[in-house]
Amino acid sequence: MKLGIVIFPSKKVQDFANSYRKRYDPNYSLIPPHITLKPAFTVPDEGMEQLTIKLNEISNSNKPFQIQSTKFSSFKPVNNVIYLKIDSCDELSELQKKLNETIDIDNPEYAFVPHISVGQKLSDDEHSDVYGTLRMNQFNLEDTVDRFHLLYQLENGSWTVYETFRLGRE
Amino acid sequence: MKLGIVIFPSKKVQDFANSYRKRYDPNYSLIPPHITLKPAFTVPDEGMEQLTIKLNEISNSNKPFQIQSTKFSSFKPVNNVIYLKIDSCDELSELQKKLNETIDIDNPEYAFVPHISVGQKLSDDEHSDVYGTLRMNQFNLEDTVDRFHLLYQLENGSWTVYETFRLGRE
Numbered sequence: 001m002k003l004g005i006v007i008f009p010s011k012k013v014q015d016f017a018n019s020y021r022k023r024y025d026p027n028y029s030l031i032p033p034h035i036t037l038k039p040a041f042t043v044p045d046e047g048m049e050q051l052t053i054k055l056n057e058i059s060n061s062n063k064p065f066q067i068q069s070t071k072f073s074s075f076k077p078v079n080n081v082i083y084l085k086i087d088s089c090d091e092l093s094e095l096q097k098k099l100n101e102t103i104d105i106d107n108p109e110y111a112f113v114p115h116i117s118v119g120q121k122l123s124d125d126e127h128s129d130v131y132g133t134l135r136m137n138q139f140n141l142e143d144t145v146d147r148f149h150l151l152y153q154l155e156n157g158s159w160t161v162y163e164t165f166r167l168g169r170e
Numbered sequence: 171m172k173l174g175i176v177i178f179p180s181k182k183v184q185d186f187a188n189s190y191r192k193r194y195d196p197n198y199s200l201i202p203p204h205i206t207l208k209p210a211f212t213v214p215d216e217g218m219e220q221l222t223i224k225l226n227e228i229s230n231s232n233k234p235f236q237i238q239s240t241k242f243s244s245f246k247p248v249n250n251v252i253y254l255k256i257d258s259c260d261e262l263s264e265l266q267k268k269l270n271e272t273i274d275i276d277n278p279e280y281a282f283v284p285h286i287s288v289g290q291k292l293s294d295d296e297h298s299d300v301y302g303t304l305r306m307n308q309f310n311l312e313d314t315v316d317r318f319h320l321l322y323q324l325e326n327g328s329w330t331v332y333e334t335f336r337l338g339r340e
Contacts, residue, residue: 001181008330008331011171011322011324011330014324014330015324015325015326018324018325018326018328022326029199029200029328030199032324032328032330147333149331152181154181154184154185154188154202155185155188156185156188156192158188158199158202160178160181160184160202161178161319161331161334162334163317163334163336164331164332164333164334166333
């Protein structure tokens with residue numbers, strides 16, 4: 001199965017992100033707003049049990065933490081993705097690192113920049129227009145992260161939750 | 171928060187259902203294919219912890235079970251919903267009953283008919299056409315149910331998973 005590991009922020013943050021994603025993100029209907037901890041990787045069905053055991057260990061040994069977002073940012077010139085920037089946060093970076101070290105499959109070859117995408121597949125002109133407007137926005141979103149989710153992808157490209165892992169339960 | 175409790179069947183069953191939902195179900199992009207165990211109910215944010223404790227108790231005291239579906243059916247004349255009929259199954263009925271007794275909020279006033287909706291909000295003519303074709307299909311879907319999910323609804327009508335509850339873990 002094609003899997004991914006994400007954090008779904010609170011309803012408040014998701015609603016805020018969706019108000020932009022609706023217009024600017026073609027993945028709007030495929031997955032709720034999320035922070036990707038581990039991008040798509042593939043595990044055979046018979047490997048799922050072992051994987052969830054590992055994820056349980058990681059979730060048990062990491063505590064809930066706070067995140068904050070105060071602005072939009074963009075990956076341009078690498079790509080035209082506009083996102084809610086999640087402020088640098090040791091607990092989040094540590095969780096991401098542990099997940100990618102423990103599940104050493106299809107690991108990304110780029111640095112972890114915690115974010116919630118709100119605009120994707122924009123042309124250069126669209127990106128310039130939209131980002132020019134969004135970067136003026138001022139806000140202060142704060143949220144508690146106390147869980148992450150293992151997802152799998154369906155044939156239509158959408159994602160279903162396989163399991164939730166709560167942080168620091170034991 | 172507006173909540174719901176559902177079973178997501180396996181990827182195989184979800185892909186099968188989605189091949190029909192894509193055309194006939196306006197909720198296609200709001201939620202993956204599912205069996206509703208408890209339809210929408212509302213719980214204040216401060217009640218979530220207590221709710222998840224109750225759901226944990228229920229999931230621990232119910233074992234995984236098999237389900238089967240061999241045909242499409244329809245709720246007409248009550249409404250024009252076409253669905254994958256889930257065969258009668260004691261474990262499923264018991265789980266649904268326990269959930270609705272334990273979480274005695276906004277309980278439905280109709281009998282539990284386990285199903286996966288594939289067509290909704292069809293006109294009478296559409297319903298007649300589509301159901302006339304689908305009811306000829308022969309298949310035998312079998313699946314193991316070993317978890318259920320607590321979801322919450324976002325402002326755009328889509329559903330996000332709050333937590334997964336695995337059956338018979340303890």
